[in-house]
Amino acid sequence: MSAKTEKGVNPEVKVIDTTRQAVPFDTANIPGPKMARAVMPAVSGKMLAKAKRPLLIVGSEISDPEVLARVVSLGKAGIQIASVGDSYAYLADKGLDAHYANMHALASYLCDPQWPGLDGKGGYDLVVFFGITYYYASQAISALKNFSHIKVISIDKYYHPNADMSFGNLKKDIFLPALDEVIAQLPKK
Amino acid sequence: MITKKGSFVIEGLENVQINIGKVGAGEEQIAEGPTPRPEIISLRSWDHRILDRYNAVYTPTGDTCDMCTYGKCDLTGNKEGACGIDLEGQSSREALTTTIQGAACHSAHGRHLLNYLIKKYGADFKIDVGPSNLQAPITETVMGITPKTIGDFIPVLDYVEEQLTQLMATTNTGQEGASRDFESKSLHAGMLDLLGMEVSDIIQISCLGFPKSDENAPVIEIGMGILDPKKPVVVCVGHNIAAPAYILDNMDANNLFDKIEIAGLCCTAHDMTRYKRTAKIVGPMTKELKYIRSGIPDVLVTDEQCVRADILKEAQKLHIPVIATSEKITYGLPDRSKDNVDDIIEDLVSGKQAGVLLLDFEKIGELVPKLAMKMGPIRKAKGYTALPTEEEMKKLVSKCTQCLQCTKDCPESLPISDAMVAATTGDLTKFEELHDKCIGCGRCDYSCPVKIPILNVIEKASQRVIWEEKGKIRIGRGQIGDPEIREEGRNLVLGTTPGVIAFVGCSNYPNGTKDVYDMVEEMIQRSYIIITSGCATMDIGMHKDKDGKTLYERYPGRFVKGNLLNTGSCVSNAHIAATTIKVASIFAGRKTKGNWEEIADYVMNRVGAVGLSWGAYSQKAFAIGTGCNRLGIPVVVGPHGTKYRRAYIGKPYKKETWNVLDGRDGSVVNVEPAPEHMMITAETKAEVLPLLAKLCFRPSDNSLGRAIKLTHYIELSEKYLKKMPDDWHIYVRNEADLPVAKKEQLMKLLEERGWKIDWEKKKIMEGPLRKVDVSFQPTNVPRLCKEVKK
């Protein structure tokens, strides 16, 4: 159930506006002058589609079956997954290109241009993430923000000020359709 | 030069001037290593060795710096600010400041105790920590002396204080510019922290009759539900036993333990029970605000460290008089140390004063019980409590608009509105679940736009579970004695003990207290030795198995496989680090005095120990972890640990950082990444368990040990992450390293990786990084190699 914010859109279809409530989810998590641009799902989706070697990072909050289903869709669309926390336990038998990683170590390695990547095939040009404990993800990606050139996009239901792009704070009934719209931008496999 | 012994006779002395320095009795204090009393620079090369392998990784909490009036400076993207420092530098500077704060806390606590104990017992009072050849391992290793009396610690704290002042100076604007050397200074501060803690605990163990390496220290009750609220209740909050000891002595002398309930919150509680078993423990600092709001305490005594800044305000609302007993926390209260006890009591009972600062221990001891006996009946009659009535609660929960502001203000992002909604239907279970995960910070009270006093609602709704909150812990035993370590040597060598895991630190857990209980239970069944301290000890003791038994009742407290030890309060953490020094001394005969680098090098390469501070929140916890890192002990912190801004993370893919030297001939050996990290965080309990097993690997493992350690690493990963670890094969050096129960399957997997297996001889022919050689002497320090030595 997705809608594009272009001309000629069906007026009955709900517009998923993910740019509202673009304030840090943890009230005092204001890092500095540079904070993520709040974007619509199609924008994130297109960035993901364009990326040559994207990495999706998911964490322990993907146990919810509805969220998990979207992870699987993204994985099946061919995106490599870094599975942090205990999220691998939910992805183990799904036939995805998923690798366990420790989030903190991963953030460190992503800042290292010499890191051969999770599969040994080289670095990544885009990091997309969701489903990680909010403050944990926010801290970890502050390393990427300040010490790397990798673009980081949050497609989580929280506003992540340290990402380059993020949704605002979303309720679940907006979050799931937003994810679907992101997925819809990806070339079919 | 050959030194010969013998005797000679001096026949004549003509125009000889003999100057004598010090005259005294006792053993020579000869340093055995190159760095007694290290200055900031003395161990820098060791620090750089650690940093070269375990890169400092920065995760800033903010991209700006506002330390000086040039600022605020925007350092986003690692820009430089007005003074020339970049974000890396600023982050490492902040980490240094944090470490100094922690070290200062423990050392100042030690200094206060030392001054007081010397005044009371005399500088010649002998140190006694139990059966131990190295009575003060950290002191020996850092200072190069063997302290025998408490007075011998005076120069130790002088040294610590001098170093901390020097270090603090380097955090001023316009000092160090390289993050690498800020880190070295951090490591130095961490080491000073260990030293300050050791002094603090040794002197109180020696003078105040605390258990001395006692594996049979008794098991006692703890929890919000163990006190009888019908009696007057005294609660002591903080870390410093000096004042509470007087109160306990007074109660003892006047047979008041039946009449007054006296308990502690946070580490004071540990030390009170080590002093007198009749004292009780309410719980860790997460219970502070909750317990005060319940209205149960009739007198609050504060000393220092981890005490809420709003205690006076909260206590005042409930007519609980506050007695501040340390100059470190005075709350603006009048200093009445010179006044008459009865006069003070009158002013407090009448409400004329909300609290007093009292620095005279004798008076504190006399005043508090008397005050409690007066306040108790008055307050019980009034039934003061911050908690709403059932009626009020019904109204309050229905006001919730589910705006989620409280969740956004909550450090754990707890789903409070879900619990509110459920409660409107009379279902309190969600609140009960929340109660364990709620760390009692009170931030939610400021967030609700419709002014629901959220913490009070959570507590009221959880009354049922609170009254059942009765756990058990073992009283803090202090050090680990030599005989225990010696006996355990065999298990450590044969691998029957796969490692030592320390569960320490504060209670800022991402998902409630049961996590630490579950983790301890899993690892203790696998025969790891578990050592606890501080708030972690308490949380671990709050949960029970299906037979109603806590872990401290199920498992004995000896330093032996599958046992659960409690060293005591936060300063007792020093003994955990000290145990690794003892291992180096006992088993390898390494000289310790003034020999930090060699000892730390030994520990890092050989002693399979790891610390876990799942709920670390304070500067002190960070300092302890950093100190352990300088000693070569890796530390894992919970997810909030990313807010410490700095971790030490190894890069397994950078093979050149995993070289060691073989001490026998100085040759370079490339080893498997063990331990893989020095300081790292993890998101959930499930992720931590295999990580702990992995961080117990060491390059010097023999095959028996490696096989057992690998078994647990693989099993834990399969159990909790549903996969075999991606890097298990890196830790296989030969077929004897393979877990015996899965040998064939594993060899097949290795073959699939391209390793060459001789199936007839069941040997691995090709594939491992290196061979096993038990006689291999791994070291990171060139001067410790035999060739270079000569």
Added chain:
Amino acid sequence: MANEFPFEISPMFEGERVRKDDMFVELGGPKSRGFELVKAAAMDEIEDGGFKLIGPDISKMEEGSRHPFAMIYRVAGKLIEPDIEAIVERRNHDFQNYIQGFMHLNQRYDVWIRISKDAIKKGLNSFEQVAKATMMLFKNELNFIEKIDATFITDPDEVERLRGDAIKTYEARDARTRGLHDEDVDVFYGCTLCQSFAPTNACVITPDRISLCGAINWFDGRAAAKVDPEGPQFAIPKGEVIDAIGGEYSGVNEKAASLSGGEYTRIKIHSFFDSPHTSCGCFEVVGFYIPEVDGIGWVDRDFTGIAPNGLAFSTMAGQTGGGKQVVGFLGVGVNYFRSPKFIQADGGWNRVVWMPKNLKEKIKADIPPELVDKVLTEENVTDLKSLKESLEKSQHPIVQRWVKEEEVPEEAHVEASGTAMSGSGWSIPSMQMPAGIPMMPMQFSGGGEGVKLSFKNAKISIERIVFKNKEK
């Protein structure tokens, strides 16, 4: 990873206890009879992995019942010999405990086994499963086993019938162990397992000297060396006998330097004073020289009191160990007291003057009967003076060693910073001997009496003076 058995196999189940209420069946044990035995056999006698059951299987047993039980394994391989049997047999206990829900206690004819109800629920229904798992573990760890089969017996008559022979086998083995001495073999075994913690320590394991930790005897060493000759347990050919009493052999000395990383070059296996065998740190007992009586005292790890020399176990233990040859203190395992060659280089039991009562009770059977009452404990004496008097009174053999002491002049101890080490072979502890112990009556060459010095226009700076009481 796939698991072919209906139970988990892991060292984490080693300490698992099956309580009476949780047990499905009990086998052997104090209320029944049983035994476990490993026998060497010829290659063609055995079908590898074969299993035979005589009597009812698990699936036919009633819940809560108790049965006699025997396990007989036969092993074959090029390197297998009867001496290996006991080594393999001891592992049955360890391996079967790895099986979840299966508890194995004791050994030999005392075996006591319980299978838990949970294990049955998870699918354990036949002894064949247990036997196959155990045999897999045997072969995985002990690669000299080329073929192995197992016969489990739950038929009471059959168990009885074979039990007597099994006991005879155990007795013959024990007799062989007792009767085997250092001079009967050409090869000793070295063990360097604990070098992961104690880099310069190596145990030389002989028929008359078991490893310090007690885990490895000569037969164990032999078996382990077969499994992996390049591993941490390996053969040390004796070579020439240099000193039969002290236990010094050329082959051992050759290895000493490489084993210890150059720390020492000679080992007298049964000596206290001269090139003693080193210890890591886990020794149960520390011996200490008492110069006042020219005797040796012993203190065990569990003794919390003070020895007559004024020191506690931990302090004295700290003087030795760490893989260093130290004269004056020696760490040993309790089992070394049982050796017929116990410190025979220095007079054996005739040199032993004091030990704590609990230790003495433990090893009473190994003290020569005529000395049992003459070895003193903390109940008899607690200081050196009364020690000397009591030894004299009871005419302990040590008395014969005493000679009239000459006045030894008080010696000045001027130590530069750093430690004084003498030449190769042995070193004097650089720790200060505590008050009450004068220098040991050893002869040193050079720098003796007769040298006279004259100071003129000298300025002597003494940084520090330390006073020591001559009397304790």
